[in-house]
Amino acid sequence: MPRIASSATFALYWLVKLLRFFSLNACSFLLQATILNYCPKSGVHYILTDTEKHALYGLPDFDKSQRSEYFSMTAKELALAMRRQGFSAQLLCLLQLGYFKAKQAFFTFTLQDIPKDDIEFLVERYFSEKPFSPGPVRQKEYFVQHQEIVKLFGYNRWSEDKEVHLLNAATQLALRDVTPAFIVSELLVFMKSEKIIRPGYTTLQALISKVLITERQRLGNLIKAALDEEHKAALLQLLERESGLSDLASIKQDAKSFRYRMMVTERRKHTTLSPLYLMAKAILPRLGLSQQNLLYYASLANYYTIYDLRRMNTGQSFLYLLCYIWQRYKQISDNITQAFSYHMKQVETGVKDSANKRSMEAMNDRQQALPLVGRLLNLYVDEDVSDSMPFGEVRQEAFTIMPKDALLLVSTRLTEKPVNKMELSWQAIDLRARKIKLQLRPLVSALDFLSVSTDSPWLAALNWMKNVFDNKGRLSQQLLSSIPEHTIPKRIRPYLLILDDNGVATGLRGERYEFWVYRQLRKRLDTGELYLDDSFQHRRFSDELVPLDRQEAVLQGLDIAWLKQPVEATLDAALAELDKQWCAFDRELRQGKLKHLDYSKEKKTLVWHRPKANKDDELQSEFYSKLPVCDIADIFRFVNSQCHFLTELTPLQTRYSK
Numbered sequence: 006m007p008r009i010a011s012s013a014t015f016a017l018y019w020l021v022k023l024l025r026f027f028s029l030n031a032c033s034f035l036l037q038a039t040i041l042n043y044c045p046k047s048g049v050h051y052i053l054t055d056t057e058k059h060a061l062y063g064l065p066d067f068d069k070s071q072r073s074e075y076f077s078m079t080a081k082e083l084a085l086a087m088r089r090q091g092f093s094a095q096l097l098c099l100l101q102l103g104y105f106k107a108k109q110a111f112f113t114f115t116l117q118d119i120p121k122d123d124i125e126f127l128v129e130r131y132f133s134e135k136p137f138s139p140g141p142v143r144q145k146e147y148f149v150q151h152q153e154i155v156k157l158f159g160y161n162r163w164s165e166d167k168e169v170h171l172l173n174a175a176t177q178l179a180l181r182d183v184t185p186a187f188i189v190s191e192l193l194v195f196m197k198s199e200k201i202i203r204p205g206y207t208t209l210q211a212l213i214s215k216v217l218i219t220e221r222q223r224l225g226n227l228i229k230a231a232l233d234e235e236h237k238a239a240l241l242q243l244l245e246r247e248s249g250l251s252d253l254a255s256i257k258q259d260a261k262s263f264r265y266r267m268m269v270t271e272r273r274k275h276t277t278l279s280p281l282y283l284m285a286k287a288i289l290p291r292l293g294l295s296q297q298n299l300l301y302y303a304s305l306a307n308y309y310t311i312y313d314l315r316r317m318n319t320g321q322s323f324l325y326l327l328c329y330i331w332q333r334y335k336q337i338s339d340n341i342t343q344a345f346s347y348h349m350k351q352v353e354t355g356v357k358d359s360a361n362k363r364s365m366e367a368m369n370d371r372q373q374a375l376p377l378v379g380r381l382l383n384l385y386v387d388e389d390v391s392d393s394m395p396f397g398e399v400r401q402e403a404f405t406i407m408p409k410d411a412l413l414l415v416s417t418r419l420t421e422k423p424v425n426k427m428e429l430s431w432q433a434i435d436l437r438a439r440k441i442k443l444q445l446r447p448l449v450s451a452l453d454f455l456s457v458s459t460d461s462p463w464l465a466a467l468n469w470m471k472n473v474f475d476n477k478g479r480l481s482q483q484l485l486s487s488i489p490e491h492t493i494p495k496r497i498r499p500y501l502l503i504l505d506d507n508g509v510a511t512g513l514r515g516e517r518y519e520f521w522v523y524r525q526l527r528k529r530l531d532t533g534e535l536y537l538d539d540s541f542q543h544r545r546f547s548d549e550l551v552p553l554d555r556q557e558a559v560l561q562g563l564d565i566a567w568l569k570q571p572v573e574a575t576l577d578a579a580l581a582e583l584d585k586q587w588c589a590f591d592r593e594l595r596q597g598k599l600k601h602l603d604y605s606k607e608k609k610t611l612v613w614h615r616p617k618a619n620k621d622d623e624l625q626s627e628f629y630s631k632l633p634v635c636d637i638a639d640i641f642r643f644v645n646s647q648c649h650f651l652t653e654l655t656p657l658q659t660r661y662s663k
Contacts, residue, residue: 052209052214061193062110064112075107076103076123082157085153092132093141096116105154110203111154115142116139155202160202175213175216176219179217181298182298184301192209221321225324239280239281240327256278263348265444269447271337271340272451275334279334282539285330302329303333338540341452345445345452350527356433360426360433363433380406381407381412431517434517434520441520441523445523452537455536457545462489463522463525465492466489469487481513482515498510500517501518533546601613
């Protein structure tokens with residue numbers, strides 16, 4: 006299997022480690038990158054790339070500021086070094102002290118291996134009065150210095166009894182996140198807190214490989230015990246080829262848009278996965294997987310080809326498939342929900358624009374007709390028109406001002422009550438009834454909405470409509486008494502119900518009522534009153550929290566120091582720090598150090614103003630104005646032409662994947 010080259014991986018690792026908390030896609034990228042450091046044939050996990058290995062186990066390469074920081078010795082450290090016999094031993098001890106402070110590890114080296122700048126810095130600072138004449142150092146001196154430095158800093162050297170301690174810690178870490186990069190970083194933090202000198206890379210790699218293999222075996226045994234023959238057959242069906250494309254491959258494909266045909270495909274995948282999702286939902290809690298590990302194993306099913314999954318151990322491939330089904334079903338639910346919100350917003354925007362347009366047209370027609378109406382009224386007071394003139398001639402004179410058809414239309418508009426904007430909106434909804442039926446209704450029917458309250462009228466209305474549609478009925482044909490209560494407010498009753506002359510409801514305007522319910526569903530989904538249990542983006546807030554019965558155990562497992570003390574003590578410390586910051590802010594404000602803030606004594610408030618521009622702003626502006634506008638792709642091509650970094654990267658997905 007190809008591996009990302011070390012120079013690229015080290016930069017990508019830290020970038021994606023930040024992005025993983027904000028995006029499932031970034032998390033998936035990190036996990037897939039980790040796969041590339043695993044060899045299935047040997048079962049060995051290459052936990053670090055060459056660059057990362059050098060960063061931890063290679064000789065430190067200090068810059069000027071680091072050299073000043075780590076080679077600045079305290080009195081005890083300097084005394085330890087100066088107790089050694091001879092200039093070379095003393096210089097060697099100073100080097101080992103600085104390198105140990107930087108990496109908490111010892112290195113095998115000679116003075117000839119040390120960068121010239123490090124030696125010159127130490128000689129100038131601590132041996133300025135002595136001539137520089139390094140000589141050979143006995144091998145025993147290295148070991149003696151190691152012991153002295155370990156004793157000085159209170160560290161413990163690596164031994165076999167420490168391995169059991171570290172193995173237990175790694176086992177607990179694997180339950181949270183099984184990726185080797187996470188385990189390594191957390192173990193390094195753990196060893197530093199316990200003041201244990203980390204073992205060699207081979208020992209650390211073997212230890213983590215052992216933990217991961219044990220975890221894989223544990224999950225494999227649980228999977229075999231949890232799956233019956235029917236479950237296995239259903240999972241294997243995903244890997245069987247049908248018409249050249251397996252079910253799993255089609256499920257992996259993402260919708261490219263929210264159009265009708267794309268959403269038909271999404272709903273079909275949603276239906277296909279539904280029984281498998283219920284199976285995964287019942288089995289996965291027995292495995293004790295963390296959310297992070299669920300996403301990790303799901304990314305493996307998405308990363309490996311169907312051919313690879315067929316060749317794997319059945320327990321391993323079943324685990325990947327179950328996690329992928331659990332994740333993919335929720336993603337498709339979110340896709341359908343987003344499509345519903347998208348089309349609902351389009352309908353609402355179209356209705357609003359249509360109502361505004363018709364309202365403006367009616368207003369313009371009235372304004373255009375007013376001058377002509379004024380001329381018609383002048384016929385009644387025009388003294389040139391004789392009272393004895395036949396009315397027929399007067400009418401013909403009026404028709405010369407405004408044609409008969411236009412006159413009838415204007416008179417009708419002026420005598421009737423103007424249509425209000427709300428009525429125009431509902432009329433626009435009537436024109437979009439077909440779109441609501443074809444696009445919104447199937448999307449809503451595919452989702453299982455739930456409510457935080459047990460008596461939500463909108464959930465009752467949705468279930469009532471689903472029942473009518475499933476029985477091939479129409480809402481307008483249903484009895485008014487069957488309509489769920491509290492779903493038709495009094496202010497819109499005339500628009501949703503058919504009323505007789507006495508204001509008594511005789512029927513339901515089905516298309517309008519359906520739109521009204523969908524609109525309320527969207528609004529309440531955004532506020533959290535309604536939610537989707539099988540979703541990432543629209544689930545309850547409480548689903549993000551640890552259950553109360555597991556809270557204490559989880560907190561103990563996290564091993565966070567400030568969680569072990571009473572909350573009152575934590576708050577007192579935070580408030581003390583806040584008070585300290587306020588005092589510092591007040592002091593700097595009074596001293597005039599905060600140039601962008603002024604205190605207004607009249608208003609008793611702080612007034613912010615833009616700081617004065619720096620003198621070199623004009624120079625910078627002139628410089629950047631001379632740079633040509635360039636596309637980011639061209640920048641990548643230019644950089645690649647200089648250092649060929651793109652050849653060191655291996656694409657993890659196809660070019661046109663979402």
